[in-house]
Amino acid sequence: xxxxxxxxxxxxAPGQRVTISCTGSSSNIGAGHDVLWYQQFPRTAPKLLIHxxxxxxxxxxxxxxxxxxxxxxxxxxxxxxxxxxxxxxxxSYDSGxxxxxxxxxxxxxxxx
Amino acid sequence: EVQLVDSGGKLVQPGGSLRLSCTAxxxxxxxxxxxxxxxxxxxxxxxLSYISGTSLETFYADSVKGRFTIxxxxxxxxxxxxxxxxxxxxxxxxxxxxGLWSGYYTGFDFWGQGTLVTVSS
Numbered sequence: 001x002x003x004x005x006x007x008x009x010x011x012x013a014p015g016q017r018v019t020i021s022c023t024g025s026s027s028n029i030g031a032g033h034d035v036l037w038y039q040q041f042p043r044t045a046p047k048l049l050i051h052x053x054x055x056x057x058x059x060x061x062x063x064x065x066x067x068x069x070x071x072x073x074x075x076x077x078x079x080x081x082x083x084x085x086x087x088x089x090x091x092s093y094d095s096g097x098x099x100x101x102x103x104x105x106x107x108x109x110x111x112x
Numbered sequence: 113e114v115q116l117v118d119s120g121g122k123l124v125q126p127g128g129s130l131r132l133s134c135t136a137x138x139x140x141x142x143x144x145x146x147x148x149x150x151x152x153x154x155x156x157x158x159x160l161s162y163i164s165g166t167s168l169e170t171f172y173a174d175s176v177k178g179r180f181t182i183x184x185x186x187x188x189x190x191x192x193x194x195x196x197x198x199x200x201x202x203x204x205x206x207x208x209x210x211g212l213w214s215g216y217y218t219g220f221d222f223w224g225q226g227t228l229v230t231v232s233s
Contacts, residue, residue, distance in 0.1 A: 002156055036212070036219035038157075045207055045223040046157065052214055057221070089157055091219050099173045101147065101159040101219065 003028065004090050004104035011110040012080045020088050020107045022073045027096030030071035037066055037075045040087045040106075049088070050075065077109070085111045114138040114222045116208050121227030128198050128231070134191040134208030134224050142166070142186040145211035147220060148193045150204040158204075161193065162217070176202075198231045205229075 005023040012018040022035065029035055035053050038046035048057055050066035053073065063078045073092075077084055090104040120132040134146070148160045161182040162171040170182055181194040191208050205228050209220035 034214060034218040045225050046220075047223070048212070048219070048221050051212055051219060051221070091157070093216070093218060099159060100162065100171055101217075103157040103159065106156040 002105040003094060003099070003102035004092065006088075006090060006104035006107045008105070009108045009110065011112055012077075013112045014081060015079050017076060017078045018080045018109065019077075020075045020090075020109070022075070022090030022104050024071050024073070024092060024102075025096075026071060028071075028092040028094040028102055029068065029073055031095055033093040033095070035066065035068050035073040036091045037064075038089045038091065040089065046089060080109070080111055082111045085109055114210070116210065116222055116224035118206065118208055118224035118227040121206060121229045123230045123232065124198055125233050126198060126200060126231055130195045130198065130229060132193040132195065132206055132208075132227055132229070136189045136191065136210075139210075141184075141189040144213075145217050146182075146184060146191045147209050147211060148180075148182060148191075148206060149209050149220070149223075150202075150206045151226075152201075152204040155204075160206075162211070163191070195229070198229075200231050203229060203231045 037050040039049045040046040053068045054066040065076045094102045115137045117135045147162045163182045179197045183192045205226040207226045208224040210222040211217040212221040
């Protein structure tokens with residue numbers, strides 16, 4: 001059972017806007033800790049997609065945006081493309097008993 | 113270019129031991145904290161262990177505390193994970209990851225390619 005909760009799967013047609021939610025608690029996202037998002041293709045390492053809630057590292061397309069409110073965060077992909085089909089993980093820091101750096105269970109994005 | 117290369121994974125029997133390595137290049141290794149993160153087959157990501165740049169601070173997830181030890185050799189730009197009393201549930205791909213600093217270490221900005229550890233008799 002992951003500390004952060006994500007939907008197991010989402011889908012969308014090319015060009016649509018897709019969002020992935022990430023629900024935490026008062027000891028992680030709700031405590032104001034940064035939310036990060038990672039993209040992972042099969043049999044490859046995760047890649048940092050969003051940090052500091054809504055900041056993109058160099059090279060990440062601007063169709064990926066992050067947001068946070070209260071104990072939840074979201075990743076939005078506007079104009080989803082076939083190459084975006086991958087697993088997405090949210091992550092934050094937890095100042096409670098759950099462990100320090102905690103992840104969501106991951107969301108599989110299928111581009112229809 | 114930042115590069116992290118993981119190695120050392122193999123098939124090991126339950127109760128056995130193993131040492132994983134991560135060799136870093138392209139950045140000043142001792143300026144950064146490092147962590148190990150694992151991913152069981154078909155499962156999500158799990159943070160395991162953290163070590164500060166000076167090795168003065170180490171942290172562990174409850175699932176590995178007392179069995180795994182993290183260490184680093186800054187002269188060799190290398191990170192290690194010493195794994196003892198291995199269990200079948202430790203079967204996973206193990207990644208080293210560089211800490212991302214933003215006032216505190218918030219997450220991980222670069223990852224190794226991963227190394228597979230299989231615990232089975």
